[in-house]
Amino acid sequence: MATTGHAAHRIIEKHAGARDALIPILQDIQAEEGYLSQEALEAVSEGMSIPLIQVYGVATFFRAFSLEPRGRRVVCACTGTACHVRGASAVLDELERQLGVCAGQTTGDGEYSLETVNCLGACALGPVVVVDGINHGHMTRADVQHLLGGEPESAGADR
Amino acid sequence: MSRLEGPNQIAELQREILEKRGKFGHEIAVCGGPGCRAIGCEEVFRALRDEFQRAGCGEDVHLKWTGCRGLCAGGTIVVIDPGGIFYQGVTPEDAREIVEETVLRGAVIERLLYVDPTSGEIARAQDEIPFYRGQTRLLLEQIAQLDPSNIEDYVAAGGYAALAKTLDRLQPAEVIEEIRISGLRGRGGGGFPTARKWTACREAASSDGTKYLICNADEGDPGAYMDRSILEGNPHSVIEGMLIGAYAVGANQGYVYVRHEYPLAVQSILTARDQAQARGLLGENILGTGFDFHIKVSRGGGAFVCGESTALIASLEGKIGEPRPKHVHTAVRGLFNKPTVLNNVETWANVPLIISRGGAWFAGIGTESSTGTKVFSLVGNIRNTGLVELPMGTPLRMIIESIGGGVPGGKKLKAVQSGGPSGGCLPADRIDLPVDFDRLAEAGSMMGSGGLIVMDDETCMVDFAKYFVEFLAEESCGKCVVCREGLDRMRDILTAITEGNGTPESIELLEELCEVMKDASLCALGATAPNPVLSTLRYFRDEYDAHVNGGRCPAGVCRALITFHIDAAACTGCGACARECPEGAISGEIGLAHSIDAEMCIQCGICRTTCRFDAVMTD
Numbered sequence: 001m002a003t004t005g006h007a008a009h010r011i012i013e014k015h016a017g018a019r020d021a022l023i024p025i026l027q028d029i030q031a032e033e034g035y036l037s038q039e040a041l042e043a044v045s046e047g048m049s050i051p052l053i054q055v056y057g058v059a060t061f062f063r064a065f066s067l068e069p070r071g072r073r074v075v076c077a078c079t080g081t082a083c084h085v086r087g088a089s090a091v092l093d094e095l096e097r098q099l100g101v102c103a104g105q106t107t108g109d110g111e112y113s114l115e116t117v118n119c120l121g122a123c124a125l126g127p128v129v130v131v132d133g134i135n136h137g138h139m140t141r142a143d144v145q146h147l148l149g150g151e152p153e154s155a156g157a158d159r
Numbered sequence: 160m161s162r163l164e165g166p167n168q169i170a171e172l173q174r175e176i177l178e179k180r181g182k183f184g185h186e187i188a189v190c191g192g193p194g195c196r197a198i199g200c201e202e203v204f205r206a207l208r209d210e211f212q213r214a215g216c217g218e219d220v221h222l223k224w225t226g227c228r229g230l231c232a233g234g235t236i237v238v239i240d241p242g243g244i245f246y247q248g249v250t251p252e253d254a255r256e257i258v259e260e261t262v263l264r265g266a267v268i269e270r271l272l273y274v275d276p277t278s279g280e281i282a283r284a285q286d287e288i289p290f291y292r293g294q295t296r297l298l299l300e301q302i303a304q305l306d307p308s309n310i311e312d313y314v315a316a317g318g319y320a321a322l323a324k325t326l327d328r329l330q331p332a333e334v335i336e337e338i339r340i341s342g343l344r345g346r347g348g349g350g351f352p353t354a355r356k357w358t359a360c361r362e363a364a365s366s367d368g369t370k371y372l373i374c375n376a377d378e379g380d381p382g383a384y385m386d387r388s389i390l391e392g393n394p395h396s397v398i399e400g401m402l403i404g405a406y407a408v409g410a411n412q413g414y415v416y417v418r419h420e421y422p423l424a425v426q427s428i429l430t431a432r433d434q435a436q437a438r439g440l441l442g443e444n445i446l447g448t449g450f451d452f453h454i455k456v457s458r459g460g461g462a463f464v465c466g467e468s469t470a471l472i473a474s475l476e477g478k479i480g481e482p483r484p485k486h487v488h489t490a491v492r493g494l495f496n497k498p499t500v501l502n503n504v505e506t507w508a509n510v511p512l513i514i515s516r517g518g519a520w521f522a523g524i525g526t527e528s529s530t531g532t533k534v535f536s537l538v539g540n541i542r543n544t545g546l547v548e549l550p551m552g553t554p555l556r557m558i559i560e561s562i563g564g565g566v567p568g569g570k571k572l573k574a575v576q577s578g579g580p581s582g583g584c585l586p587a588d589r590i591d592l593p594v595d596f597d598r599l600a601e602a603g604s605m606m607g608s609g610g611l612i613v614m615d616d617e618t619c620m621v622d623f624a625k626y627f628v629e630f631l632a633e634e635s636c637g638k639c640v641v642c643r644e645g646l647d648r649m650r651d652i653l654t655a656i657t658e659g660n661g662t663p664e665s666i667e668l669l670e671e672l673c674e675v676m677k678d679a680s681l682c683a684l685g686a687t688a689p690n691p692v693l694s695t696l697r698y699f700r701d702e703y704d705a706h707v708n709g710g711r712c713p714a715g716v717c718r719a720l721i722t723f724h725i726d727a728a729a730c731t732g733c734g735a736c737a738r739e740c741p742e743g744a745i746s747g748e749i750g751l752a753h754s755i756d757a758e759m760c761i762q763c764g765i766c767r768t769t770c771r772f773d774a775v776m777t778d
Contacts, residue, residue, distance in 0.1 A: 022477035023460050027419070054478075061479045061636075062460025064419045080381030081576070081612045082538035084626050090764055097741075117420060118463070118630070121384030122197030123538035124231035124545065135197045140768045142739050 007032055008043035022050065026059055035066045071106040071113035075099070075148075076130040080119030083126035087140065091127045092116065094144040162439035164447040166323035169314065176315040184219040185262050186240040190303075192227025192392065193384050194545070195234035196423070199250075203235045206254035214258050223309075226302035226392015230290050231545040233273060238303075243284040246271035276542065276564060290543045293562045295524065295532050298508050299548045302392030307427050310434040313395040319440055321511035325403050326448045329514075331361065334407040338510070340518030342530035347375055347466070347503030348579070348607045349683070350529070350596040356500055359490035360408040363498035371494040372405050372413035373501040375471060376424065379463040380579030381630070383610035385534040385546055386504035390417065390424040393508065394431035398441065398454065400507030403514055405452045408500055412453050416471055419458045428456055463580070463634035467682050468493075468501045470636065481638045482682035503608065505534055525551030529595035533609055539576075540615040542567045552593040559590065559613060570615035574698070578607030580627045580634075581687035583694030584620065603694045605687070619716035620699040621706055625653035627691035635684065642685030645676045649692060657717040661707040670696065715777035718762040722778050725766075727752035729774035736766035736775065 011028045015021035025048070029040050036059050045052040059065045077083075077092045096102055099112050106113040122128050125137030129147065136147060163169065189195075189204045204224065211220050228236045233247030239261055246257065249271060260266045273282040275289060282288040285303075296303075305312040313319070325334055339354035360370060374397060378386040390397060401413050417425050432454050435441040443451050457475055465471045465480040472494050474480035493499025509531060513521045522530045529551035535558065538544050542564030549558065555575060559565065566572050572587045577594070583604030585592065592598055596606050614623070632646035649672055652665050673689035680686040696703060705711045712720040725736075725745075730752040737745040737753060744760045747753030755766070767775040 020457075020475055020477050023474065024457065027458055027460075057479050058460070058477070062462050062474075064459075064461035081580075081610070081626070082382040082544070084381075085539045085612060085614050085618055085623070087768075089626070094763065118379065119381035119384065120197065120420070121193035121387050122231075123382060123384065123536065124194045124234065125197055126538070128197065137198065141763055141765045142769055145739075145741070 008040050009047050012044065012047040022048065022055070022058055023062070026055075026065060030065055035069050037067075068106065069110075071110055073111060073132055074113045074115060074130075076115040076117055077103070078118075078120045078122070078126065078128040078130070079116045080123065080126070082119075082123035083128060086126045088127035090141045091129060091139045091144060094141045095129070095148075098144060098148050162437070164439065166327035166446045166448065168446070169319050169323040173314050173317065173320070176311045180315060183221040186221045186223065187257075187262070188223055188225045188238045188240075188304075190226075190228040190234065190236040190238075191224040191307075192229075192231065192234075192302075192388055192546075193423075194227070194231025195236060198234040200235040202251045203237065203249050203254065206251035207237070207257065210254045210258040211262075214263065216258070216262065220262065223306045225305060226307050227299070227388040227546055228285075228303045229294075229296075229299055229546040229548075230273075230288070230543060232543050233545075238285065243286075245273060245282065245285045245288065247273050290545070290547075290562050290564065293557060294548050295550050296548045297512060297532050298389060298393070298396070298505065298534060299546060301396065302388060305393055307392050307394055308430055310395060310431065310438065313393070317515070318395055318511070319399055321514035322399050322402050322440065323446065325406055325514055326446055326450060331407045331409065334403060334514065335361065337514060337518040338407075341513045341521035342518075342528075343506065343509055343513060343521065344529065344596060345502055346505035346509070346533065346608065348605070350606060353502060353506060356490050356502070357404065357408050359488060360410075360498045360500045363491040365497050368409075369412070369495075369497045370408055370410035371497055371499040372401055372408070372410045373468075373471065373475070373494065373499060374401055374413065374415040374507050375466065375468070375501055375503045376415055376417040376421075376428075377459040377465050377471060378418050378421075378504075378608065379466045379634075380608050380610045382538045382612050383536045383579060383608050385536050385609055387418075387421050387424050388546055389504050389508050389534070390415075390421070391427045394428045395435065396508040396511055397428070397504055398431055398435055400510035401454065402441065402445070402452055403510050404500060404502070404507065406450055408498075410500065411451050413455070414475055414494070415454060415456045416459055416465075416475060417456060419461050425456060425458055432456065462636070463630075464636045464682070464684050467684055470682070471501065472499065479636070481636045482684070484681060505609075526593070526595050528597050533594075533606070535594075535609045535611045537563050537611050537613070539611075539613040540566050540568075540570065540618070541613040549594075551595040552598075554590075555585070555592050555594055556590045558594065558611065563613065566613065566615045568615070570617065572613065573616045573618055574614045574620065574623075576604075576612040576614065576623070576691075577610065578605035578690070579610050580630045581605075581684065581690050582607045582610070583690045584614075584623070584698060585694070586698040589698075603697055604690070617714055617716070619657075619712055619714035620695045620702045621653065621712075622657055622714075622716050624691045624695045625650070625657055628653055628688070631684070631688045635688075639679075639681035639685060641676055641679040642681070642688060645672050645680075645685070646688055648672055649689075653692070656703065656706050657712070658719040659706070659710055659717075661703075663707055666696070666703055666707060711778075721762060722757055723755050723760055723762060723764070723766065724757075724776055724778070725753050725755055726774045726776050727754075729772050731772055731774075733771075735771070736769050739765050739769045741765065 045055045103116045127139045235249045237246045237249045343353040344350040462480045467482045470480040470482040534548045574584045576584045632650045637643045732750040744756045
């Protein structure tokens with residue numbers, strides 16, 4: 001509680017309580033802590049004198065926010081239209097099968113979070129899977145096995 | 160960096176920069192667009208820089224970043240002047256050869272040139288590539304030439320001259336009149352006449368005089384990245400457009416609302432804003448004329464509905480991004496209840512061009528009702544994936560065949576989807592349709608922000624409609640019942656159809672739901688959400704019928720409706736499929752035809768993508 005409270009208060013101060021600052025404040029807290037904890041939401045509500053329900057409403061409405069901590073490694077499959085018509089759903093399906101979690105979830109051991117994104121603007125590489133910030137292009141279902149099997153360089157031709 | 164004190168100083172600054180520029184022997188431009196970044200252009204840039212240092216030709220060479228070159232399928236792209244030598248598919252390993260051969264010896268490396276897949280012709284420069292030849296690149300060519308992090312590049316190319324002209328010689332009403340003559344319509348999706356929006360805002364009363372300007376850069380359509388490319392590649396054009404708009408409507412505060420998945424775009428617009436401010440082009444007393452305008456940059460929260468103006472405004476106010484009814488337009492009562500003009504990135508970027516070259520010039524491009532050019536992102540099953548810019552009214556066939564290079568892999572064109580998730584699909588036989596706002600709407604689709612998704616004959620149209628409905632159901636804000644519940648029900652019905660549980664009544668119910676949603680939704684997201692279903696029902700009814708009545712998925716996509724088997728005549732018995740099958744469902748001796756155990760098969764399709772002899776078939 002104490003440390004999160006401090007981070008939230010410091011970030012609120014930085015935005016000088018501007019009336020349009022709720023979303024940027026939550027974004028900054030998430031950037032620092034990886035997710036929005038209950039303590040953080042309470043601190044924001046208190047610090048900005050905004051009802052907690054309103055803060056919670058905003059935090060759960062937008063895709064950018066996560067109320068759960070993410071895994072040590074983040075696997076993100078692009079499910080944009082261009083990737084979709086090139087077989088992204090099969091790739092996501094295989095990622096879910098291999099990791100044993102659905103998109104939006106983290107594995108029980110806290111190792112992997114599986115996420116999706118609506119478009120990365122890298123349509124020429126589609127389907128794209130991003131692992132810890134590194135793009136893997138032209139993915140197929142078969143590539144997924146290699147991707148998660150500890151030989152990331154062999155899967156997909158691209159960085 | 161000195162502050163400019165008067166409109167006439169822009170032209171002086173441009174002269175100064177151009178004189179200084181003439182000194183370099185070579186200019187090497189590395190594309191830093193979204194596609195090239197994803198493929199690793201930063202490493203190419205570093206490798207080139209290291210090689211130049213090693214070769215000791217640092218003084219004579221200007222190595223720079225540019226924005227997106229458009230031909231994303233050819234990333235990483237490096238262009239070398241003089242000569243405009245266009246290298247594509249460049250990797251860090253090519254850097255030494257580029258420096259030693261091309262820069263030091265003037266020799267062209269053939270291996271890195273573009274080869275036209277149909278004619279086999281080799282292109283040395285950009286203009287020789289068919290992808291570029293057919294385009295009218297007004298916005299995109301600037302992006303391809305400029306280093307977005309350097310305001311001097313923009314000024315050298317004539318940037319901020321339109322602002323100088325506006326502040327020096329034009330009355331606000333004259334600016335709006337020029338925009339009216341140009342016929343400019345909003346590039347964000349709705350196609351609303353820009354001048355009408357500006358006039359309404361200009362005439363709207365504000366108790367304390369405050370008016371706002373918003374640049375919508377919350378590009379949410381999957382498969383569309385033109386706004387990202389403009390904002391990353393030429394942020395000053397957006398700022399200049401906003402400045403001219405602010406002067407015209409009487410606003411002093413602007414917002415750029417950028418999608419949070421675009422960190423580079425955020426960085427780019429922030430850098431440009433600071434540079435413009437330092438030069439006296441933004442902030443207080445702009446160019447010494449007494450005109451003030453400030454820009455704030457906000458990162459979006461990641462909600463598709465925030466592409467809708469009132470939802471975006473709610474989000475900017477720190478609220479949940481829900482739309483409101485538009486009995487009163489945002490031009491009259493928008494952000495914080497003040498008159499507000501909201502336009503999208505591409506619309507703003509067009510404004511300086513119109514002011515510089517005149518509304519009549521702009522109106523001369525395109526069709527009568529849709530003027531100017533439009534940037535499209537051409538993606539999906541197409542050879543030349545990338546961003547293209549064309550006069551409005553260009554036939555779809557030209558975009559797909561001449562510029563896009565057609566469908567790869569020997570497959571046939573099945574459909575083209577335009578307008579984002581709430582747009583529509585056009586079948587291959589409508590390929591001669593001229594692409595403009597009105598013709599697309601007549602055909603049951605829409606312009607949207609300019610995404611063009613090309614699909615080959617292995618795409619199932621029912622599955623494709625389901626994809627968009629799932630997307631929209633996920634993104635519906637939930638405020639109005641019709642959209643929230645309607646999309647959920649449509650998703651259920653489409654899922655049932657793709658899983659073999661559809662009935663003829665399902666299709667009737669779908670049609671009824673579509674009509675209700677069109678009529679009764681609160682905002683445009685709900686009202687246009689039925690488009691993917693309606694347009695696929697209109698043009699691909701037989702495919703729905705095959706799922707419902709025949710229990711078949713003709714495209715071989717819907718897993719519950721297909722079985723895999725191996726064509727014994729085509730199978731070479733190489734065993735590759737058996738090795739990759741995650742379920743061990745494939746057996747056979749090496750050298751002899753293999754077979755699939757239907758009981759064990761999970762229809763994952765790995766065998767089909769693995770097989771190099773097209774021996775894996777679906778029923």
